[in-house]
Every structure is written in C-alpha cells, then in structure tokens.
Amino acid sequence: MKYIFLLTLTLTSIFAKLEDFKSIESDFVQKITNDEKKTIVYEGKLYLRDDNKAFWQYNKPVQKQIFFNGNNVLMVEPELEQVVITKLDSTPDIGRMLKEAKEIGVGKYIAKYKDTTYTIEASSSKINKITYNDRLDNGVEIIFSNQNVNIILEDELFKAVIPKGYDIISQ
Numbered sequence: 001m002k003y004i005f006l007l008t009l010t011l012t013s014i015f016a017k018l019e020d021f022k023s024i025e026s027d028f029v030q031k032i033t034n035d036e037k038k039t040i041v042y043e044g045k046l047y048l049r050d051d052n053k054a055f056w057q058y059n060k061p062v063q064k065q066i067f068f069n070g071n072n073v074l075m076v077e078p079e080l081e082q083v084v085i086t087k088l089d090s091t092p093d094i095g096r097m098l099k100e101a102k103e104i105g106v107g108k109y110i111a112k113y114k115d116t117t118y119t120i121e122a123s124s125s126k127i128n129k130i131t132y133n134d135r136l137d138n139g140v141e142i143i144f145s146n147q148n149v150n151i152i153l154e155d156e157l158f159k160a161v162i163p164k165g166y167d168i169i170s171q
Contacts, residue, residue, distance in 0.1 A: 023050065
C-alpha cells in the first residue's frame, strides 16, 4: 500500500513536469512479477488530482478501492469485508520530487524516492508506463490508457463509503 502512495506522489510530480495538470483519469493495468517469473495482473481506473488526492479503483482480479488524501489512506476490500485506515508518516515532498525527476531521454524520466527508482515513459504529455522494483524485488509495471487530463474530478469521488457491517482496522 505504501508503494501505491509513493507511486501516486510520483505521478503527481511527473505530470506537473510534463504539463501543468490539474487532474487525470486513466485506466491502468498493473503487472507484478516475482523472482520466479510468476505474474499477477490487476486492472482498474485511477483518478488523481494535483492536491494530493487519488482514488485507485481495482476491478480485476479482485475489487478493491484505495483512497489517498494527503497522509491518510483508506482501503476498502469487499472480498474481506474490511476497511483498513492508515496514516503514512513519511510523506515525500512533492516539490522536491518535481525538481529531482530527471529526463533521461525523449519521453523517459527517472524519479527516486528513498530506495526506489521509478522509470516513467511518456508521450504527448501523458504517462504511458511506470516501472520499478518494490522492496521484495518484485518487478512492477503499470501501463496507462484512455487518459483524460485536466478534467473536473469532484471531491465526492475521493470520499470513501464504508459499507455497513465491514470490519474497520486502524493501523
């Protein structure tokens, strides 16, 4: 979950560098490959605003919703009938990440946060793909498609609804 938060902040930084964005809506396919070359593929939709609000809607192979609002993260997991609420204590400075994101080639950028290096491929001021290795050395690739940039994303979209009867876990 921490990596999704860091990725969201990195996305915010890179979009700001590629163009003066206010928001993005995009489909995504996330592939995670372990050291035994086994891959799990997730599909969903990302909504992101430049005020550090993000909503990841995972649709396949499981449904999950992850809401980011500054340092607060709320994850709704219907299959487990639970909601996990956390606070992230070490939030990277977006302005600093913006300055540190380096263009290494045409449409190719590198952004670093702590021990993770993110490689971002972009074209026409849109993100095509982000790749990185997580702490467990899994290869992560996120491919974006059907993007809409600088559209109005209402505050309601970033507010989680906790279903009645779900267990609530605070970490």
